[in-house]
Amino acid sequence: SYVLTQPPSVSVAPGKTARITCGGNNIGSKSVHWYQQKPGQAPVLVIYYDSDRPSGIPERFSGSNSGNTATLTISRVEAGDEADYYCQVWDSSSDHPEDVFGTGTKVTVL
Amino acid sequence: EVQLVESGGGLVQPGRSLRLSCTASGFTFGDYAMSWVRQAPGKGLEWVGFIRSKAYGGTTEYAASVKGRFTISRDDSKSIAYLQMNSLKTEDTAVYYCTRVSISEDYYFDYWGQGTLVTVSS
Numbered sequence: 001s002y003v004l005t006q007p008p009s010v011s012v013a014p015g016k017t018a019r020i021t022c023g024g025n026n027i028g029s030k031s032v033h034w035y036q037q038k039p040g041q042a043p044v045l046v047i048y049y050d051s052d053r054p055s056g057i058p059e060r061f062s063g064s065n066s067g068n069t070a071t072l073t074i075s076r077v078e079a080g081d082e083a084d085y086y087c088q089v090w091d092s093s094s095d096h097p098e099d100v101f102g103t104g105t106k107v108t109v110l
Numbered sequence: 111e112v113q114l115v116e117s118g119g120g121l122v123q124p125g126r127s128l129r130l131s132c133t134a135s136g137f138t139f140g141d142y143a144m145s146w147v148r149q150a151p152g153k154g155l156e157w158v159g160f161i162r163s164k165a166y167g168g169t170t171e172y173a174a175s176v177k178g179r180f181t182i183s184r185d186d187s188k189s190i191a192y193l194q195m196n197s198l199k200t201e202d203t204a205v206y207y208c209t210r211v212s213i214s215e216d217y218y219f220d221y222w223g224q225g226t227l228v229t230v231s232s
Binding site: 031042044045048049088090097098099100101103104 | 145147154155157160171173174207214217218219221222223224225
């Protein structure tokens with residue numbers, strides 16, 4: 001099955017930029033979606049189709065995807081951005097199509 | 111406003127069955143695929159499966175870890191999606207989230223319920 005690898009943690013100072021990577025074999029050929037999950041809450045979609053933002057998501061959140069790595073970028077980080085972030089793809093390349101989540105990254109605002 | 115409310119969670123013994131429900135409101139339920147995603151305590155997200163809308167045959171897809179044990183169904187007249195879980199194992203212990211699958215060529219989850227906890231233990 002398809003595997004998505006994320007760094008376990010990223011630390012960033014307020015006002016700085018956080019970059020969260022999501023590695024997968026030729027992930028650039030797939031569409032990547034990103035979710036934010038704050039403690040005790042359900043996940044929220046923050047980026048879809050690599051770089052599109054749902055309504056209500058700040059422009060500070062952006063995404064890119066190329067080669068073997070997709071990246072979620074959070075600019076001008078705020079304390080409220082502290083959360084777990086997960087990437088996700090739909091893998092239809094095998095006999096057993098499936099949705100796959102990344103391992104998750106905990107973002108800590110210093 | 112889109113709302114998804116899960117129910118039916120609780121404590122169940124290994125080998126037994128449990129059925130979860132997801133009651134939807136705020137959108138035309140029959141137009142959307144619906145999915146279940148779970149999260150074991152302190153762990154990451156794991157896709158369980160989804161059911162397509164009737165327009166796409168109402169067919170289902172499942173994760174390998176639950177295929178043959180779990181069944182997803184839907185009742186469009188009641189705007190409810192179900193997750194029937196049989197032969198439960200301790201490793202099925204998790205919060206189970208109901209999600210709406212966005213209408214697009216790709217399968218991603220644009221709305222989530224608050225989740226219901228399933229504990230499998232003797």
